Amino acid sequence: MNVHSLIPMEQNPSKKVQILESALELIKENGFHGCPISQVAKQASVAAGSVYTYFESKDEMILELYTYVKTEVAKKISEKDDPKKNFEARFFDLWNNVTSLYREKPAFQSFLDQFSSSPYNTEAVQLECDPLGQWLEAFFKEGVESGQLKALNPKIISIMVLGSLISLVRFTTYFKAKTASAAQDLHLIPQMVWDGIKFQS
Numbered sequence: 627m628n629v630h631s632l633i634p635m636e637q638n639p640s641k642k643v644q645i646l647e648s649a650l651e652l653i654k655e656n657g658f659h660g661c662p663i664s665q666v667a668k669q670a671s672v673a674a675g676s677v678y679t680y681f682e683s684k685d686e687m688i689l690e691l692y693t694y695v696k697t698e699v700a701k702k703i704s705e706k707d708d709p710k711k712n713f714e715a716r717f718f719d720l721w722n723n724v725t726s727l728y729r730e731k732p733a734f735q736s737f738l739d740q741f742s743s744s745p746y747n748t749e750a751v752q753l754e755c756d757p758l759g760q761w762l763e764a765f766f767k768e769g770v771e772s773g774q775l776k777a778l779n780p781k782i783i784s785i786m787v788l789g790s791l792i793s794l795v796r797f798t799t800y801f802k803a804k805t806a807s808a809a810q811d812l813h814l815i816p817q818m819v820w821d822g823i824k825f826q827s
Contacts, residue, residue, distance in 0.1 A: 641672065643673060644672045645667075645676070648669035649670075650695070650733040658744060661684070663678070663682070663684055689751065692738075695734050697757045698734070703723050703761070706723045707719065713775070714824070716765075725794070729799075747825070763784050765784070767822075778824075783823055794815055
């Protein structure tokens with residue numbers, strides 16, 4: 627059975643989300659090894675048996691967390707995208723929305739960082755549906771096809787943009803002293819990224 631399958635209808639999706647969110651916070655603070663099911667249950671204020679109602683094991687929970695985080699990020703940024711705006715404005719909205727989301731929910735980015743460098747990130751997982759990657763690729767494909775971006779592979783553009791954005795978020799999160807001294811110039815980074823991908827006649 628696919629570990630990312632949807633929960634049965636008779637189960638409580640809000641409780642499942644509560645458990646996932648609790649696990650995210652524990653992983654942010656303690657890493658994967660410091661996130662036993664018993665501690666997740668305590669953090670979520672549920673019985674340990676309730677966790678096993680939704681996940682057969684800790685490994686299954688972590689794999690589903692990966693899908694949950696990717697889906698939530700894609701959902702939140704897509705909801706704020708306004709197709710009626712010109713593409714340049716949409717690009718900067720995207721940049722600001724993802725940056726704000728990761729700052730408001732640091733557990734999201736912390737989890738993705740840890741997952742990417744862990745044994746959970748198998749080739750099979752990498753080949754599964756990626757809602758965030760799909761949305762970003764479709765977004766930049768629209769920019770390429772409308773002639774507002776360079777004629778590049780949209781997947782490559784999305785990798786470059788997201789990589790630059792995440793690097794900036796990490797820098798401002800983990801190097802606050804350096805961030806303070808460079809603050810007046812950090813706002814130039816999204817403009818530099820835009821200049822690198824926009825079509826120039």
